Structure formats: structure tokens, C-alpha cells
Amino acid sequence: MKRVIAIAVVLLVGSTSLAWAQATPSKPIADVAKAEEARRKSVKKPAKVYTNGSLTADISRGAAPTPTTSAPAATPANASPAKPGDPAKPGESAPKGQEYWASRMNTARAQLQRTQMFADSLQSRINALLTDFTNRDDPAQRAKIEADRKAALAELEKVKKELDEQNKAITAIQDEARRAGVPAGWLRPGA
Secondary structure: OHHHHHHHHHHHHHHHHHHHHHHOOOOOHHHHHHHHHHHHHHOOOOOOOOOHHHOOOOHHHOOOOOOOOOOOOOOOOOOOOOOOOOOOOOOOOOOOOHHHHHHHHHHHHHHHHHHHHHHHHHHHHHHHHHHHHHHOOOHHHHHHHHHHHHHHHHHHHHHHHHHHHHHHHHHHHHHHHHHHOOOHHHHOOOO
């Protein structure tokens, strides 16, 4: 019943506002057009115009960037193209080679493995404390074991957050390497 009343009130208010809007006189289109023309004439500087040349390429989709109209710099005939890992010329950033990417990824994976091992050992400790808690009859001993278990649970939550951050860091390294055009084999374990 309340729903029917609410719908009736909404319809009544809506129809009243619609009737009021139709009753008010509107401006003729010619007046609106003249006002817009005057506004456009008063604008001194045009808005920024974007062209394909002014936009940066979105390499996340894997599409090749659009070619520019300027000609590439001429390279000497005896110069070889730069390879990943070659030393950079002055004024250029050094390209990062296989050793850089492999060591960075291996370091991140080793840290993740250490943290995972610590989380597993904490979980084992929590399980042992729970078993010890259920087997004790002395309330003082049970209180001490329960306090230790709660501390271990709190530490486990911190370690789980660290694990999530380290997984995100590994994903970030992989994304960065993909954007830099690094071959996927450089990031694999044992590379």
C-alpha cells in the first residue's frame, strides 16, 4: 500500500513539473543562435586541437605506433644497430640487458619464496599452539598459549600483506619489461 502511495506521489509531482515546463514560454531558436554566435566571436584563442601527431601511442595494446613525418637520423654504414645490453652513447639512457632483467626478477622471486616460507612456518606454529591449547587444563598456561597464538596470527596477517605486495611487485616488473620490449625468456626462472 505504501508503495502505491509513493508511486502516485511521484507521478503527481512529475506531471505537475511537466505541465509547468510546458506553460513557461521558451526562447525562440533564432535568439539562441544569435547568442551562441556572439559568444563564439568573443572567444579570442581557440581551444587546443588534438591531432594524431600530438597523441602518444598506446603501446599496451601491442599496436605499432604511428610513423612520424620526420625522417630518421642517418646512421653511418659501419654502425650496427643497438642491442639490449650494449653500452649507451652519451646523452642516452643505457639499455638494460638480459642480466639486469633476470637478476631483478630472480631477486623478486627469491624474496617472495622467503616470505612464503616464513608464512608457512607461522601457520605451522599457529596449528601447534592451537593443539597445545586444547590439550592443556591449566587456565594460566592456556592464557599464555592463547596470547602467543594471537600474536602469531597478527604476524601472519602482516606476512600475507607482504606476500600480496611482492606478487604485485613481480607483476609490475613483468609489465615494465613488456613495455620495454624485453623478451619473455629473460624473465623466466633460470634465465
